[in-house]
Amino acid sequence: MISVLINGICGQMGRAVYAAIQAQSGAFSAVAGVDPFDCSASYSCPVYKSLDEVQEKADVIIDFSVPATTPDILRYALEQKIPVVIGTTGLGERELKLIRSASDAIPVFQTGNMSLGVNLQLELVQLAAATLGGNFDVEIIETHHRKKVDSPSGTALMLANAIASISPEDEEFVFGRHEKNKRRSDREIGIHSVRGGTVVGEHQVQFIGNDEIIEVSHRAFSKAVFAQGALRAAKFLVAKESGLYNMKNVVTEHDAASRLFSLDEQAAVIIRSFAKEDAFASRVFDVIAEHGVFVDMIACSEPDEQSLSIGFSLNESSLSEALNAINELTRNGYGYTIRTRGDLTKLTLEGTGMALQHGVASQLFSTLRKENIHIWLITTSETRIEFCVDTVHAVRAADAIRQRFSIG
Ligand SMILES: NC(=O)c1ccc[n+]([C@@H]2O[C@H](COP(=O)([O-])OP(=O)(O)OC[C@H]3O[C@@H](n4cnc5c(N)ncnc54)[C@H](O)[C@@H]3O)[C@@H](O)[C@H]2O)c1
Incomplete structure (x- = not known):
């Protein structure tokens, strides 16, 4: 049984992680939550306003909150010598540097997308790009709910970067084509955002050639996929030595040596x-x-x-x-x-x-x-x-x- 401390427990992801833990109560337990917002009535575990108030011992911390909290979480995890899974996005260089340094002493898992499917999609688009070479044009279309304020999504950029990283040429990212009155070049990756309704997240990567299109798509139907990914990351992390890990390590763990x-x-x-x-x-x-x-x-x-x-x-x-x-x-x-x-x-x-x-x-x-x-x-x-x-x-x-x- 892996005991989890959920940081940001009152947020949408915190709730999804708690629900995923309840659904797998034989394997995980939520020992406590932390959130400045008062939502303790919704949970059967104690919810504290700050990490320093936490009494319970946890095997791992799962964090979906705000980047400003990252230094505190790392300090707490280092003091308690427990692994930490960081799902919070929008981290700056300062937070990433602290994460790298903490990972010298404890296991730290950090990714901008906890979905196993998206992480597999990252592998698949690299395979497609390497196989198809420069003969196919790449266009990425991401769709999210109407409340999302940033665009393109961080995941669309992760996909574009994954493709660009294996290209022998420098790729240019082109965000939308409004008022771009010129032909598409060979070396560009088009990135387009669609917003509406309640779509949790959809990423479609098109490889467009002469007379054929290959698509590698991922659709998330609920935040549960990210919560499931976080639990899988937590299970992976508790058995690991200090180091910095991401979803690629989880996806490929079992066939590193098969x-x-x-x-x-x-x-x-x-x-x-x-x-x-x-x-x-x-x-x-x-x-x-x-x-x-x-x-x-x-x-x-x-x-x-x-x-x-x-x-x-x-x-x-x-x-x-x-x-x-x-x-x-x-x-x-x-x-x-x-x-x-x-x-x-x-x-x-x-x-x-x-x-x-x-x-x-x-x-x-x-x-x-x-x-x-x-x-x-x-x-x-x-x-x-x-x-x-x-x-x-x-x-x-x-x-x-x-x-x-x-x-x-
Ligand atoms: N990595 C992924 O796969 C993935 C998936 C979904 C969301 N996210 C990210 O997770 C984060 C949270 O997303 P959300 O949709 O739950 O947002 P949300 O706004 O619903 O929840 C954030 C919660 O963090 C709490 N919080 C603020 N300051 C805190 C502090 N100092 N200590 C503890 N809790 C604090 C807030 O009160 C709130 O309840 C965002 O950065 C989001 O982009 C990542």
Whole structure:
């Protein structure tokens, strides 16, 4: 059971968070609320005028209030050493700086849009923009209720920024086209606002090409989606170490590392050349290729004045042929030392969310360090980490990694 302190409990979002907690009363409980407005009659938990009056201990704070409160919330969270979820928007550089600094000591979650759907939409529009390239024109249309005063919405800007961030060119944001009597350029993202009725929030991103349109849309039907997102963020945060997190971390958490494969009968070769010799690395792989040997993972150190190290893995059955090949370098006058290691298992940790999360390699290293398991060779790409361990330790290594990353 996660106990929550709701800051801004009398507001629309505070009410929605309280209602979401009541609906999931087995998993969450609202221990107290804070709001200068008096609405205590509507709640079964105590409602205080300020954080300093709060008596109850909470596991996490959820804040939907006003930016002026951010410094107080962070001070309180730091004093109490509890994580904080900040949903309040309109934060300035001062508040964002305080958030970054507090996240050195406690887990802090901050996003301008708590909806999981919108955060997935951010991923999808980047995928669409990367796939479609510059051949499609991008137009964003956002619709909100008649009481909304600011435009465009912060989310429309988040969507435009997400698309612009992966474009090789500088994109120009064009807000509406009233009195713009010129043709659309290739490098613009059009952003348009519609206001009316009770629409909670609608964001439509159009990729318009010749004879076809692709749309990535999100519609929120109630504030409950933001409250649900805040609870999901709170659940994510209470299990985390200090740091700054956002919805992307939540969306991608489970697939940061989702599969683990193992391959036995591997060997590693580590060669250290004596002199700085730019051609050495290419000569090593030339002779190996000439002998028809397949190599797998390759790691190479930056050459310094004295030496250069090259490591690679290969199937154990090819080891003697690879060593014969490398011997040819001695005959050609190259000086080097060579170390080999057999009886290795290659483990491959894979997850599509790895590209979006930092710290996966650090978690892997610390897991194996706790088990006293040595990594012989390691290479990484955006979505996989491959490494060799002694086969005698491979099952223990795999079990520890599966447990660390909750891989079934
Ligand atoms: N991140 C998201 O997904 C998301 C979604 C919806 C709203 N929001 C943001 O959340 C914030 C609140 O939205 P809302 O619709 O509930 O607004 P609201 O005006 O209905 O509620 C704000 C509440 O904060 C209270 N408040 C003011 N000063 C306070 C203080 N010092 N301490 C505690 N409470 C205080 C007010 O009395 C009010 O009850 C806004 O910034 C809004 O833009 C974010």
